[in-house]
Amino acid sequence: MRALRLLPGRSEPVLADVPRPRPGPGEVVVRVGGSGVCRTDLLLPGGPRAAAFTLGHENAGWVYETGPGVTGVEAGDPVAVCAAWGCGSCVRCAAGREASCEQGRPAPSPPGPGRGRDGGMAEFLLVPAVRWLVPLPGGLDPAEAAPLVCAGSAALHAVRGWEPPPDAVAVVVGAGTVGQLAVQLLRALTSARIAVVDARPGALAAARLAGADLALPPGEVTSGTLTLWSAGRGADLVLDAAGTAGSPATAAAVVRAGGTIVRLHHRASGTLDVAALPSDTALRSVTWGSRDTLTDVLDLAAAGTIVPRVTTFPLEKAPAVYGLLRDDALEDHAVITP
Template identity: 35%
Template sequence: MKAARLHRYDPSIPADSLRVEEIDEPRIEGPFDVIVRVGAAGLCRTDIHVVEGQWAPIADPDGTLLPYVLGHENAGWVEEVGSGVTNVSVGDTVIVHPLITCGLCRACRAGNDMHCENGVFPGIAVDGGFAQLLKTSARSVVKLDPILEPKDIAALADAGLTAYHAVRKSVPYLYAGTKAVVIGAGGLGHIGIQCLKALTPAEIIVTDPNEKALELAKEWGADQTVKVEDGYVDTVLEMTDGKGAEVVFDYVGERGAEDDAWKMTRSGGYDFVIGYGGTINVPTIAVISTERNIIGNLVGTYNDLAELMIL
């Protein structure tokens, strides 16, 4: 089958680091294996970070797993199943959770499958979905209505899931009268805005440097928008009575957004870090004296993805 494989990590992202090649098709090996014929695969910013080598220290520190197929935002149709699979059948339309999890470790049993102690992440050090076929597991596939087209939903497997996961965790903090700031109305942020509107009564303030994105944010549910430019943090603080928002969602995580997010979070509030690439520099005295919380977000659970598909 044809597949796009990563051959080396390089911050300059050279054209020859990713090559389309003919490789062997994956095979059913275990009773809960599922092989999906890929109908669509999203290109995520994380894919760029993988090529740059940002994930190598975590997933492939010595580079011995190269080459492998990129792609962790996948949807398609079930091609083949193992003998123990009962939740999907050949021909079903499915979206694929980014992780393959064991279901047996403490994290999985607690419902935090994205922290599975035995999990693997297709597209990061093992073969992903930039190929005609993808091997995953029964625990990772969500069956969908056959009228849905994979090309319309593939990106929700990570971009949508990650945005939803963060908003889902924030629900207890966003009751009537609270405010939420969304930094970045791009690939993840626009989904986050819609999830916030659907799940919470909070007033939504969206920041972005792109005026067109801010116009769209209004259509998606933003109550107020602020263009990212000199002084924009002060503008947001004015909108939040000079105190900041109860929850800030940083869908950028670099180029200064990580610092601005902290400044816009009120005392006792929550700074949800979703985008990455930068560094958060916060004195410990600022954390304990204000009881502001920095919350990391790694994709989401299987249940999060199933809920998102209903939403």
């Protein structure tokens, strides 16, 4: 089968021929219906690496083949594949929070598909344990579900971890896929007034469609527009979904005393000056969600409560799509459909 691979000594992905995986005991092979192109793939270390692997950590499709001893799924079942694969035996994994696996230390997160292990940018994906499969609710296409595996699940995890006060104000910095889904989730699950900050006019327009009450470029934050809009109080919650060099400073500029900043990405390029924050500011870092948040965000999408903006591409276009992502030329979430 064809697969999009990162090779030893190479930092750009290439298409290559690889053997189709066969399941061993306890393993499942998924026929991939959609694999999301995530910006964090651009941050995978380049240069020498010990072994090649297939990209793609946002995956959904159909069970194709099961190995000996597998129960609970059968061929043809539509499934999403969890993005974080923990040890399965520590306290956090037992609670379904494999993204916080105790065995993952000192690494920032446990391994998973597309991060050193073969991911879903191929026709088939080998999943080593059935617990990493989540059933797709009826009517949800795998290509629509793929971005929810990472971006949607993490956004829901961030929103659920916040207890909004009366007349709450939330600010989302960055209106990419994660930011747009965060706006939709804030609109659906809270009564907060929502502002979005992004330098791209197209992203601001998408944020308004997603439900933002205010959408403005960074320059209008420093000019005081956001302060006036929030009646001088600032933001009770700031979701930094951009991870750019300037987004931490924007978050620090708009959060109010006693507010919360959530850094909603894998590896931020900017530094947050903690000394410049208002008193009692709480900080969180969210990289993944849990199995529960993935299940719930899939249900919300199936019900039409949230709608990820998706553009699909065939596998042959995947190298070019990563180039578009690097150039910031994608408005929707790109999903490869092998």
